[in-house]
Amino acid sequence: MAPNIEGEAPPGAQSAGRRDARGLTARQRRNVRITTWVASLIALAFYIGFIVLTVSRAHR
Amino acid sequence: MAESHDIAVHAEHDHKPHGWRRWVFATNHKDIGTMYLIAAGTMFLIGGLAAMAIRAQLFKSGMKLFDPAMFNSLTTMHGLIMIFGAIMPSWVGLANWMIPMQIGAPDMALPRLNNLSFWILPFAFTLMIASFFVPGGAVAGGWTMYPPLMQQFGDSFPMLIFAIHLMGISSILGAINIVVTIMNLRAPGMSLLRMPLFVWTWLITAYLLIAVMPVLAGAVTMQLTDHFFGTSFFNAAGGGDPVLFLHVFWFFGHPEVYILILPAFGVISEIIPTFSRKPLFGYEAMVYATASIAFLSFIVWGHHMFTVGMPVAAQMFFMLSTMLIAVPTGVKVFNWTATMWRGSLSFEPPMLFAIAFLFLFSIGGFSGLMLALVPSDYQYHGTYFVVAHFHYVLVPGAVFAIFGAVYYWLPKWCGRMYDMRLAKWHFWLSVIFVNVLFFPQHFLGLAGMPRRIPDYAPQFTDWNMVSSIGGFIFGASQVLFPYIVWKCVRSGKPVEANSPWDGAHGLEWELPSPAPYHSWTTPPSAAVLAHGAEH
Ligand code: HEM
Ligand SMILES: [Cu+2]
Numbered sequence: 193m194a195p196n197i198e199g200e201a202p203p204g205a206q207s208a209g210r211r212d213a214r215g216l217t218a219r220q221r222r223n224v225r226i227t228t229w230v231a232s233l234i235a236l237a238f239y240i241g242f243i244v245l246t247v248s249r250a251h252r
Numbered sequence: 253m254a255e256s257h258d259i260a261v262h263a264e265h266d267h268k269p270h271g272w273r274r275w276v277f278a279t280n281h282k283d284i285g286t287m288y289l290i291a292a293g294t295m296f297l298i299g300g301l302a303a304m305a306i307r308a309q310l311f312k313s314g315m316k317l318f319d320p321a322m323f324n325s326l327t328t329m330h331g332l333i334m335i336f337g338a339i340m341p342s343w344v345g346l347a348n349w350m351i352p353m354q355i356g357a358p359d360m361a362l363p364r365l366n367n368l369s370f371w372i373l374p375f376a377f378t379l380m381i382a383s384f385f386v387p388g389g390a391v392a393g394g395w396t397m398y399p400p401l402m403q404q405f406g407d408s409f410p411m412l413i414f415a416i417h418l419m420g421i422s423s424i425l426g427a428i429n430i431v432v433t434i435m436n437l438r439a440p441g442m443s444l445l446r447m448p449l450f451v452w453t454w455l456i457t458a459y460l461l462i463a464v465m466p467v468l469a470g471a472v473t474m475q476l477t478d479h480f481f482g483t484s485f486f487n488a489a490g491g492g493d494p495v496l497f498l499h500v501f502w503f504f505g506h507p508e509v510y511i512l513i514l515p516a517f518g519v520i521s522e523i524i525p526t527f528s529r530k531p532l533f534g535y536e537a538m539v540y541a542t543a544s545i546a547f548l549s550f551i552v553w554g555h556h557m558f559t560v561g562m563p564v565a566a567q568m569f570f571m572l573s574t575m576l577i578a579v580p581t582g583v584k585v586f587n588w589t590a591t592m593w594r595g596s597l598s599f600e601p602p603m604l605f606a607i608a609f610l611f612l613f614s615i616g617g618f619s620g621l622m623l624a625l626v627p628s629d630y631q632y633h634g635t636y637f638v639v640a641h642f643h644y645v646l647v648p649g650a651v652f653a654i655f656g657a658v659y660y661w662l663p664k665w666c667g668r669m670y671d672m673r674l675a676k677w678h679f680w681l682s683v684i685f686v687n688v689l690f691f692p693q694h695f696l697g698l699a700g701m702p703r704r705i706p707d708y709a710p711q712f713t714d715w716n717m718v719s720s721i722g723g724f725i726f727g728a729s730q731v732l733f734p735y736i737v738w739k740c741v742r743s744g745k746p747v748e749a750n751s752p753w754d755g756a757h758g759l760e761w762e763l764p765s766p767a768p769y770h771s772w773t774t775p776p777s778a779a780v781l782a783h784g785a786e787h
Contacts, residue, residue, distance in 0.1 A: 231427075234463065239466035239470050242466070250493050
């Protein structure tokens with residue numbers, strides 16, 4: 193759960209053992225980071241890839 | 253169901269931030285979902301007004317309501333507004349509301365990014381609409397933005413491109429958030445093949461978005477540099493090739509149409525089992541069919557440009573790959589029908605919209621198949637037949653699915669039931685007049701009426717009048733929808749049970765109604781998961 197703007201944790205979140213204020217385990221936090229990076233890099237690769245492809249096809 | 257009782261207790265001390273800060277700094281998936289839906293509704297209204305203007309100008313041959321340039325701006329902006337401003341944000345809003353509840357997660361994985369994805373949009377929409385008011389008027393070359401025509405507009409050209417960039421960034425960030433959420437925040441026990449189909453179809457849609465929105469961004473960036481910085485990606489005089497833009501654009505464009513429709517498939521796959529009181533027929537086949545459609549959508553783009561002069565071998569490839577999509581699509585239609593077969597059917601508004609979807613989306617699928625045939629497409633391309641095709645898949649397809657989704661989940665969101673009688677009026681007026689509006693456009697197209705023209709030869713008048721009348725009544729009856737929703741939220745009859753629909757399964761229905769501000773702060777237990785299990 194996102195801390196809201198006051199930064200307070202949602203009710204119940206802290207009581208759930210190893211979960212952080214957002215309700216995530218350490219493992220989930222790590223996987224969230226990895227997945228975010230992979231997805232972002234895929235998007236970037238398509239952006240750059242298609243510009244490069246277009247350049248190579250346009251000027252032959 | 254002790255768990256949902258616990259949650260109900262939590263719900264009583266929901267701490268919502270108050271006032272404007274709740275919305276501007278929103279990180280709650282429900283608040284952000286609501287803002288998406290309101291923004292999308294506003295854009296539906298603006299895009300709808302443009303549509304009414306278009307149908308008024310086309311009411312009869314010789315109408316002079318708008319000058320031709322303004323008319324072309326109206327069609328162009330109608331398309332862009334509806335696709336990027338209305339349908340896509342509606343789906344993202346529904347994803348925000350439903351995905352965490354359906355997978356047993358406390359919220360989206362990246363709540364601050366979620367805030368950014370939404371708040372980019374008002375600026376993008378403003379920029380897009382403001383381009384109507386700059387000298388020379390809004391871009392008028394069609395939503396497909398082909399060069400060199402696109403290069404001939406004034407300040408509206410860079411404004412539109414900047415708006416597309418903003419909307420693209422918003423979509424990509426939203427899609428990343430959805431993938432990350434679904435991959436990592438599912439409750440223990442919610443394995444991939446137990447996920448509800450709305451979650452599945454959105455996961456696949458999000459991958460499509462991540463792959464193709466950057467391609468669109470690249471395509472319009474290259475037009476921008478062609479125009480302002482002397483490059484010639486698409487400029488023949490400088491050694492570039494305008495047809496290349498079509499390839500890049502449609503590599504985005506065809507997956508884009510599936511971005512608009514896959515979440516609809518998901519919604520229909522939720523609604524039909526509920527009101528048939530049967531599990532979905534062929535759950536796994538549905539998942540694989542969705543994935544196949546998504547894969548195929550990357551290799552069919554050439555069917556939008558059969559007539560540009562491509563090698564026959566390429567035409568054959570694109571024709572056959574396009575026709576292949578009919579196979580997984582057929583699997584879906586068959587499975588929905590089989591789900592209803594011998595079910596205990598009831599016809600509440602969500603189910604009515606779902607059944608209409610089934611029939612009318614299929615009409616769009618059939619006209620799509622006709623367009624996929626190279627020799628016939630030479631005849632139909634650039635005519636009203638294409639307009640009829642894509643409006644059948646988009647209006648009684650995607651838009652009806654959005655209506656169905658809202659009528660299905662609204663009681664969960666606000667804990668109140670809407671006025672069934674009015675909602676049925678909304679349905680019947682919509683389903684009748686959407687056909688009066690779009691079916692004649694098939695005839696007009698087959699008779700040779702070109703699309704994107706402000707006036708036409710007199711022999712096309714009759715069906716255009718029918719279409720316009722259908723359009724006006726369809727448009728007017730949509731006013732019912734915001735009224736029904738508003739009335740429900742304000743003063744609908746409270747829903748006591750967790751679910752107003754006796755046949756509904758899924759984790760969202762294990763939460764109390766209205767859904768608490770913080771759902772699943774502790775993951776659902778195995779018992780709750782089993783009770784909510786889809787199949
Ligand atoms: C059953 C599968 C489908 C097939 C075989 C199909 C085929 C086609 C073909 C061949 C065209 C090009 C026609 C032309 O310009 O000459 C076309 C156009 C179009 N289709 Fe489909 N289609 C299918 C499904 C869909 C779906 C599901 C959507 C959206 C939800 C969609 C949206 C569009 C749009 C927006 C256009 C027109 C683009 C434009 O030129 O402005 N189609 N379709
Ligand atoms: Cu296509």
